[in-house]
Amino acid sequence: MSSSFLTPSIGPQDHVYGNENAVIELVEYGDYQCPYCGRAYPIIKNIQEQLGSALRFGFRNFPLSKVHPNAFDAAVAAEAAALQGKFWEMHDIIFENQHSLELGNIVQLARSIGLNTDRFKEDLQLPAVIGKVKSDFESGVRSGVNRTPSFFINGNLYTGDWQGVVLLEYLKNQLPHRLNGQL
Amino acid sequence: MLTTGIAAPDFELYQTPDSRLRLSNLRGKNVILAFYPADWSPVCGDQMSLYNEMETFFTRQQAQLIGISVDSRWSHAAYSEQHGFYFPLLADFEPKGAVSKLYDAFDESTGECRRALYVIDGDGIIRWSYLSPIGINPGADGILTALETIHTNNQP
Numbered sequence: 001m002s003s004s005f006l007t008p009s010i011g012p013q014d015h016v017y018g019n020e021n022a023v024i025e026l027v028e029y030g031d032y033q034c035p036y037c038g039r040a041y042p043i044i045k046n047i048q049e050q051l052g053s054a055l056r057f058g059f060r061n062f063p064l065s066k067v068h069p070n071a072f073d074a075a076v077a078a079e080a081a082a083l084q085g086k087f088w089e090m091h092d093i094i095f096e097n098q099h100s101l102e103l104g105n106i107v108q109l110a111r112s113i114g115l116n117t118d119r120f121k122e123d124l125q126l127p128a129v130i131g132k133v134k135s136d137f138e139s140g141v142r143s144g145v146n147r148t149p150s151f152f153i154n155g156n157l158y159t160g161d162w163q164g165v166v167l168l169e170y171l172k173n174q175l176p177h178r179l180n181g182q183l
Numbered sequence: 184m185l186t187t188g189i190a191a192p193d194f195e196l197y198q199t200p201d202s203r204l205r206l207s208n209l210r211g212k213n214v215i216l217a218f219y220p221a222d223w224s225p226v227c228g229d230q231m232s233l234y235n236e237m238e239t240f241f242t243r244q245q246a247q248l249i250g251i252s253v254d255s256r257w258s259h260a261a262y263s264e265q266h267g268f269y270f271p272l273l274a275d276f277e278p279k280g281a282v283s284k285l286y287d288a289f290d291e292s293t294g295e296c297r298r299a300l301y302v303i304d305g306d307g308i309i310r311w312s313y314l315s316p317i318g319i320n321p322g323a324d325g326i327l328t329a330l331e332t333i334h335t336n337n338q339p
Contacts, residue, residue: 004324066235066267141240146322147228159319 004144004157010058013132015087018048018056024171027058027152029140032075032094033068033101034148040162041095047168054175059091061136062148070101073124075133077106080123081115089113184287184299184312191216191303194282197256198271204249207307213246213333214303215326218288218296220317222254222262222272230298230320231268237323238269244330245305249273251288252296253280290317302329 006027010016028044030037048057061079063071074094081090093109094101110120123129140150144157151158151167153174160170185191191206191214198204206214219230231250234241241248248270254262259272275282275296283289288299300321302311311329315321 004322064232064236067232137236138240141237141323141327144322144324146230146233146320 006152006155006157007139007142009155013135014058014060015082015091016056016058017088019053020056022054022056023176024051024055024174025058025152025154026055026171027060029060029062029136029143029145029148029150029152031061031063031068031071031148032078032098033071034064035098036147037149038095038098040149041092043162043164043167047171050168051171051175055171060140061133062140062145062150063133063137064148072133073103074098074101074106075136076124076129077110077120079129079132080120080126081110081113083123083126083129084115084119086113086115090115184314185301185309187309187311189309191301191307191309192285193307194285196251196273196275196282197259198273200256200260204271204273206303209247210307211305213244213305213330214301215241215246215248215330216251216286216299216301216303217248218251218283218286218299220290220293220295220298221252222258228320231262231272232266233320234323235266235268235270240323240327241330244327244334246302246326246330251275251282253283253294288314300326302326302333304333 010025010027044057048055061075063075065072078087078090078094081087090113093113097105097109107117107121111117151162160166193207195203195205217230217234234248250270250272253275255276256274259274263272280289283296286299286301288297290297298315298317298321300313301309304310310333313321313325
């Protein structure tokens with residue numbers, strides 16, 4: 001709904017990249033097999049580069065399992081990688097290979113970023129890891145996620161366009177003047 | 184939109200090419216009526232596809248989800264089969280939009296349903312409604328909150 005707010009707000013259970021005191025917090029609910037999320041991936045990378053320490057970026061899982069059969073397992077894989085301290089490396093490489101997300105390929109991706117693959121394969125089965133993906137999804141439902149990707153800016157659901165530089169420009173306009181001048 | 188607290192108007196529509204569904208036959212369950220403009224919207228932001236992922240959340244609240252548009256039962260059958268929907272899509276096709284009009288959910292200018300949501304309780308009473316702008320998928324948070332309110336109020 002139009003007044004939707006990120007629920008719960010970002011906490012210790014979340015994966016957040018960037019300055020923890022950033023003036024802008026951008027949170028994505030994404031699906032690793034969703035082509036739109038794939039398209040958003042380099043756009044977000046660019047936003048992170050452009051905004052630097054003014055931004056922190058969080059990612060929560062919102063796999064549309066019935067539309068994208070590998071989405072849930074891919075989300076579990078990124079959470080399993082987090083147990084070896086490599087969430088963002090896995091998040092990135094999955095999006096860079098989103099057309100081949102069968103289990104065999106996922107394990108190869110894990111190996112390529114230097115994960116211990118024996119441990120990784122075991123961690124894929126952990127109830128806590130699977131539960132993390134499910135609770136992300138539920139929080140998305142609560143927060144009013146209505147498409148993938150959905151973005152929240154400082155807790156508020158962003159309903160505008162995100163393609164090209166539209167989201168970047170929107171975020172720049174949220175910055176205090178003194179910061180905007182420095183970018 | 185109809186006001187809350189009144190009995191939901193009864194109706195019967197095709198839910199498959201050869202069977203019909205009557206609202207009053209669902210007494211005892213909560214019912215979510217989701218009027219939407221048309222079958223075959225792009226998938227990643229599509230309201231029916233999103234709700235299809237929420238089966239566990241709705242079932243937990245003893246709620247039956249029903250999609251309604253003015254598309255024909257044949258279009259619904261194909262759309263539903265392609266997306267693997269777990270819930271029925273009702274064809275408000277002939278006379279066109281009759282049920283949508285009954286629920287103030289018909290857009291005369293386009294001849295399609297508006298994006299209207301109703302939550303009806305097990306006694307057939309409208310407990311919550313919401314009209315979303317036509318281009319905006321309303322998500323499911325409002326529905327879930329309404330269902331939880333019904334559940335809480337029904338506790339002894």
